Amino acid sequence: MSEEKQISVTLEQQSDYRFLASYDDGAPALITDEPAPLGQGQGPSPVQLLTTAVGNCLTDSLLFALRKFKQEAEPLRTQVTAKVGRNEKGRMRVLEIEAHIRLGTALMHLSNAERVLGQFEGFCTVTQSVAQGLPIKLSVFDSTGALLHYSDSSEDGE
Secondary structure, three states: OOOOOOOOEEEEEEEOOEEEEEEOOOOOOEEEOOOOOOOOOOOOOHHHHHHHHHHHHHHHHHHHHHHHOOOOOOOOEEEEEEEEEEOOOOOEEEEEEEEEEEOOOOHHHOOOHHHHHHHHHHHOHHHHHHOOOOOEEEEEEOOOOOEEEEEEHHHOOO
């Protein structure tokens, strides 16, 4: 049985490449804009919004999984980078997104870490959708900097 719902955003041009993005669920509106020379950089660009959505969704999924197993690993900190360049037709595209999530605690203070890390990524709606079109690389570190999890969607074969 399908649980479909619609998410709606209305974009209203304010000037040039600056738009007001309003959300159907009453979430606060935000200004988007392209960086110079097209726009004036008065808000996040579409690439920044995509990058934010991927990183935020991954972090939310990990936090949900940690809390499900009653693990306290906060505060979480995520750094997400989008590699932008030209495709084979010479058009600008997001070529890859890489996310690094850092837990606020060391692995030794977590139980069920292997189970949490093995499943959280699969529940991330945005990342799993975007990964169908471009590679997403993810690394999760504990507070000491130890690598706990690495995945690369281009190697998944899905």
